[in-house]
Amino acid sequence: MKIRDISRMAWEQVKRRKVVTGLCMTGISIGCAAIIVALSVGQSAQVYVTEQVNANFKMDEITVSPGGGLPTNGKSGGGGGGSGEVNENLDPGKLTDQKLKIIQGLNHVKAASPFHQAGYLQMVTIDNKISDVQVVVADLQKLTAYDHKFKQGGANGQLGSIVLNHGATLGLIDLETRQKLFDQMSADPFNQELYQQYDKMATVPTELYRKQVQIQAQDYSSTTPVFKLSSPLQISGILALPKGMDELRSSYEKIMYVSPETAQQLSKELAFDNSTTSVLTLPPEGSYNSITVKVDDVANIKPVEQMIQKLSLNAQDNLFQQEMLKEQFDMIKMAALGIGVFILIIASISIIVAMTMSTHQRRRQIGIMKVLGANMGQIRNMFITEAALLGLLGGMLGVAFSYLIVMGLNKLVGSAGDGMNFFIPAMNLPVGISFAIMTGVLSGIYPAISASRTDALTAIKRD
Amino acid sequence: MLRVEDITHSYKSGNEWTSVLHEINFSVKKGEMVALLGSSGSGKSTLLNLMAGLMKPTEGHIYIADQDIVKMGENKLAEFRRKNIGFIFQAYELITSLTVRENVELPLVFQSVSPRARKAKALALLEQVGIPDKADLFPSQLSGGQQQRVSIARSLITEPSVIFADEPTGNLDSKTEEEIIGILLNLNRTMKTTFIVVTHEYKVAEQMQRIFTLKDGFLVTESQAKPQADIKLQKEPQLETQTEVQVEEQIAEEAEPQTMVEVEEQLAAGAEQEAVEPVPQTAGADEDPPAEEPEHQTAEEADPAEGGKP
Numbered sequence: 169m170k171i172r173d174i175s176r177m178a179w180e181q182v183k184r185r186k187v188v189t190g191l192c193m194t195g196i197s198i199g200c201a202a203i204i205v206a207l208s209v210g211q212s213a214q215v216y217v218t219e220q221v222n223a224n225f226k227m228d229e230i231t232v233s234p235g236g237g238l239p240t241n242g243k244s245g246g247g248g249g250g251s252g253e254v255n256e257n258l259d260p261g262k263l264t265d266q267k268l269k270i271i272q273g274l275n276h277v278k279a280a281s282p283f284h285q286a287g288y289l290q291m292v293t294i295d296n297k298i299s300d301v302q303v304v305v306a307d308l309q310k311l312t313a314y315d316h317k318f319k320q321g322g323a324n325g326q327l328g329s330i331v332l333n334h335g336a337t338l339g340l341i342d343l344e345t346r347q348k349l350f351d352q353m354s355a356d357p358f359n360q361e362l363y364q365q366y367d368k369m370a371t372v373p374t375e376l377y378r379k380q381v382q383i384q385a386q387d388y389s390s391t392t393p394v395f396k397l398s399s400p401l402q403i404s405g406i407l408a409l410p411k412g413m414d415e416l417r418s419s420y421e422k423i424m425y426v427s428p429e430t431a432q433q434l435s436k437e438l439a440f441d442n443s444t445t446s447v448l449t450l451p452p453e454g455s456y457n458s459i460t461v462k463v464d465d466v467a468n469i470k471p472v473e474q475m476i477q478k479l480s481l482n483a484q485d486n487l488f489q490q491e492m493l494k495e496q497f498d499m500i501k502m503a504a505l506g507i508g509v510f511i512l513i514i515a516s517i518s519i520i521v522a523m524t525m526s527t528h529q530r531r532r533q534i535g536i537m538k539v540l541g542a543n544m545g546q547i548r549n550m551f552i553t554e555a556a557l558l559g560l561l562g563g564m565l566g567v568a569f570s571y572l573i574v575m576g577l578n579k580l581v582g583s584a585g586d587g588m589n590f591f592i593p594a595m596n597l598p599v600g601i602s603f604a605i606m607t608g609v610l611s612g613i614y615p616a617i618s619a620s621r622t623d624a625l626t627a628i629k630r631d
Numbered sequence: 632m633l634r635v636e637d638i639t640h641s642y643k644s645g646n647e648w649t650s651v652l653h654e655i656n657f658s659v660k661k662g663e664m665v666a667l668l669g670s671s672g673s674g675k676s677t678l679l680n681l682m683a684g685l686m687k688p689t690e691g692h693i694y695i696a697d698q699d700i701v702k703m704g705e706n707k708l709a710e711f712r713r714k715n716i717g718f719i720f721q722a723y724e725l726i727t728s729l730t731v732r733e734n735v736e737l738p739l740v741f742q743s744v745s746p747r748a749r750k751a752k753a754l755a756l757l758e759q760v761g762i763p764d765k766a767d768l769f770p771s772q773l774s775g776g777q778q779q780r781v782s783i784a785r786s787l788i789t790e791p792s793v794i795f796a797d798e799p800t801g802n803l804d805s806k807t808e809e810e811i812i813g814i815l816l817n818l819n820r821t822m823k824t825t826f827i828v829v830t831h832e833y834k835v836a837e838q839m840q841r842i843f844t845l846k847d848g849f850l851v852t853e854s855q856a857k858p859q860a861d862i863k864l865q866k867e868p869q870l871e872t873q874t875e876v877q878v879e880e881q882i883a884e885e886a887e888p889q890t891m892v893e894v895e896e897q898l899a900a901g902a903e904q905e906a907v908e909p910v911p912q913t914a915g916a917d918e919d920p921p922a923e924e925p926e927h928q929t930a931e932e933a934d935p936a937e938g939g940k941p
Contacts, residue, residue, distance in 0.1 A: 169740060180729075538709065539685065539712070540712075540737055541713025544705060545706070625685040
């Protein structure tokens with residue numbers, strides 16, 4: 169018997185027995201929708217949390233630092249002079265320019281560049297607004313290789329030009345207002361209104377593109393406040409707000425990117441004569457304290473990391489964050505799958521009952537077919553195909569249900585103001601439909617065997 | 632072509648065994664058209680079901696095309712039936728969800744014949760039985776006679792070695808009965824198909840080449856084979872269906888059909904008829920024997936095809 173004929177006959181029966189079809193489809197569709205929605209909610213939550221983690225911990229980046237080893241004669245890590253003597257023979261763990269070039273040439277490495285956190289300083293605008301910023305020494309031309317996007321302008325190779333991130337343009341307040349608010353908060357630390365006011369002020373944007381700012385340093389070793397202002401710095405570009413980060417959170421992350429040359433200039437300008445430490449912490453010239461390596465794919469993180477470690481350097485990734493999340497979400501997904509399968513088992517009972525009833529009602533038809541030469545296998549296959557078809561139709565209805573449920577969930581979450589978005593990954597659809605068909609087939613086995621064992625003569629005579 | 636050897640069949644009712652058929656022996660040649668004649672409870676339908684492989688006898692052998700169907704397992708029997716046996720039922724037994732053409736094609740579906748080939752064959756057979764224009768209708772849209780024609784076409788589509796017809800005219804009026812018997816006779820003549828027709832009506836049986844008469848489970852008589860030329864061929868089947876009024880008028884005009892008593896009298900009077908077996912009275916022989924699971928079956932349930940007859 170050809171598959172086409174079996175399918176056609178099964179389809180005719182499914183069309184003809186509308187009540188049985190409707191009952192079975194409803195049962196299966198609920199189970200199928202439960203599986204799809206449960207898996208999708210788990211995956212949506214995983215994507216959401218992963219995005220959040222990625223915003224803070226880049227999964228495709230490796231942070232490389234010196235590998236330790238023998239001490240050097242240079243002043244690495246200290247002083248602002250940058251006069252450390254590079255001697256790789258004596259300190260094989262040193263992160264040198266030469267090693268940076270090797271890393272940049274490794275397979276799967278998209279970019280490798282130093283990102284040196286030189287310290288926190290005050291940024292002062294021309295109209296005397298002040299904000300605390302973190303000064304990061306980096307190759308400004310390579311910022312875009314690290315997923316940074318420019319909202320305005322871009323990197324400029326000129327000495328004294330800088331790039332600000334989005335957070336650095338927020339919450340610039342004049343000194344007097346700022347001091348007044350701080351005093352009020354100190355006097356009344358439990359006043360929520362003051363905190364709300366502070367948060368509000370912290371997210372007020374200031375137009376800084378192509379404006380000039382200065383860096384202000386304070387000599388904390390002096391008994392009286394001594395300040396020094398740098399020469400004006402030109403803001404050549406402003407980075408866009410990273411995806412998944414809101415304004416308030418970005419206001420806590422204010423970064424000023426400066427080139428190594430500008431950093432050296434600032435270090436000189438802001439050095440206090442009587443101080444032993446510089447306001448900017450810079451690595452010795454020709455070597456780095458930290459570089460960030462961007463890899464083309466998360467899957468290649470480990471091999472690249474191993475190559476870097478062969479250079480006697482420390483390499484650290486953020487994959488452990490992802491692995492930790494994966495374990496948690498695997499558990500959630502398994503639980504969701506379990507719930508869906510449980511519902512499908514319940515649904516399968518309705519199919520067994522409906523199909524068995526259908527078999528009984530069709531005993532005469534089965535008898536005729538057997539008299540006409542249908543064997544047990546052919547009768548069994550017809551019923552199993554019918555059950556599989558019911559499973560398929562139930563699965564398709566389940567897909568439609570799952571989209572409706574996810575739409576409802578998104579409306580619910582959207583109205584609650586949360587940024588989470590539920591979605592159904594395409595892979596979940598065949599998974600749900602496969603489960604539905606499998607349920608149909610498994611539920612159809614007993615009725616099919618029962619039908620195939622129907623005695624032709626008795627079936628014809630009894631009705 | 633068909634050989635029945637020492638067939639005995641009995642069933643258990645409570646603690647007692649009831650015999651239905653007693654050492655039946657006969658054979659049918661290829662292309663013959665024979666009647667199994669008998670009254671209700673004579674065992675003719677049981678014998679037909681045994682020959683069609685729908686039941687297993689208690690003892691004996693049934694050979695069709697030199698193969699003993701009694702020894703065959705269910706699946707082999709299904710395959711054998713598919714290729715060698717055609718069946719015409721009293722109540723037509725068409726599948727209501729399928730069209731006329733699809734009903735006729737059905738046996739070929741189980742043989743995995745291509746849709747195109749089986750469609751062509753089904754249409755040709757529908758034309759042969761006189762209802763080419765009904766191919767796309769459903770059985771419920773046809774009269775009884777037309778449904779039986781569909782059933783005949785269906786039985787022929789696999790070109791079987793033998794066709795068993797169980798009271799093929801039992802549900803039909805006299806006019807339609809004539810048409811159906813006419814079709815069967817013509818098919819037998821033109822296609823050389825072997826027919827075994829179960830009937831309780833002598834006027835149907837007498838049109839066949841030979842008559843086997845059963846009484847109380849015994850094969851009591853076997854009439855001489857009629858030469859083919861002597862068989863009264865019916866007029867060609869009428870394509871036009873009569874109206875109900877016409878049919879009723881015709882029935883009223885026609886004489887009452889012969890009863891089995893009259894038939895038996897006729898047979899007894901026939902000088903050349905030969906008794907095959909003695910006719911002992913057995914317990915429960917008047918009852919119609921069930922096919923299987925006799926413990927919970929009434930005689931009528933066991934053989935409804937015969938149970939409703941006069």
